[in-house]
Amino acid sequence: MMRKLACVTFGLVLLGGSLSNNGVLRAQASPVQTHIGHVTESFQATPNQQGLLPTALAEAKIATQHAGLAMKAPDNLDAIKLHAGHVINAIDPSVEPKGPGLGFGVKRAAAGVAQHIQLAAKSEGASANVKTHATHVAAAANNVATRADEIVALAQKVRAAGTAAEASSLMSQVQTAVEQLTAGVDANKDGRINWDTPEGGLQQAQMHVDLLKKGEGAAQ
Numbered sequence: 108m109m110r111k112l113a114c115v116t117f118g119l120v121l122l123g124g125s126l127s128n129n130g131v132l133r134a135q136a137s138p139v140q141t142h143i144g145h146v147t148e149s150f151q152a153t154p155n156q157q158g159l160l161p162t163a164l165a166e167a168k169i170a171t172q173h174a175g176l177a178m179k180a181p182d183n184l185d186a187i188k189l190h191a192g193h194v195i196n197a198i199d200p201s202v203e204p205k206g207p208g209l210g211f212g213v214k215r216a217a218a219g220v221a222q223h224i225q226l227a228a229k230s231e232g233a234s235a236n237v238k239t240h241a242t243h244v245a246a247a248a249n250n251v252a253t254r255a256d257e258i259v260a261l262a263q264k265v266r267a268a269g270t271a272a273e274a275s276s277l278m279s280q281v282q283t284a285v286e287q288l289t290a291g292v293d294a295n296k297d298g299r300i301n302w303d304t305p306e307g308g309l310q311q312a313q314m315h316v317d318l319l320k321k322g323e324g325a326a327q
Contacts, residue, residue, distance in 0.1 A: 108322030142227035163216035214255035236322035
């Protein structure tokens, strides 16, 4: 009888579960759930293995803080350039490795969000709900990655500026663009910010992740 029970248990494991340390059967996540989890909950390469979207939001917050700090010293060329470097570090540490960022960067995290949410949508068993909202999340995340490159280019101009007035003027543009990483931008002036190109930002990506999870019956 015990041998028969063991065979049944082993068969259940092969059919899509795994045994925990105490022998309790637990279901394995589907590829759809795994990729959504990489976006929202945990991704091995990120700091503290947090999700790609929380990482992007955290790095964007750091970039916003340092753009603001630069604008508090509009007559101090060295300070403006210092914080411009900090903005770059939070957005793309492959360009500026030193700074207060987490070491992952908004650009890489946003690109990862777009990649893994699309992988979820393309996985076997993905629902219409997942496919629909994955399109929205990916579009917003790709907007952020594109905007990240534009900000780095602007911040590099700040660091090359010859006067505080020039640097401050450029940094004002950086500050606006950095805020749009999270908030998005009302490009068509219709009074709302959508998920699509070029409007969506990290907030819109988060909104549609929440809608996706709600549609799948998961707690937000």
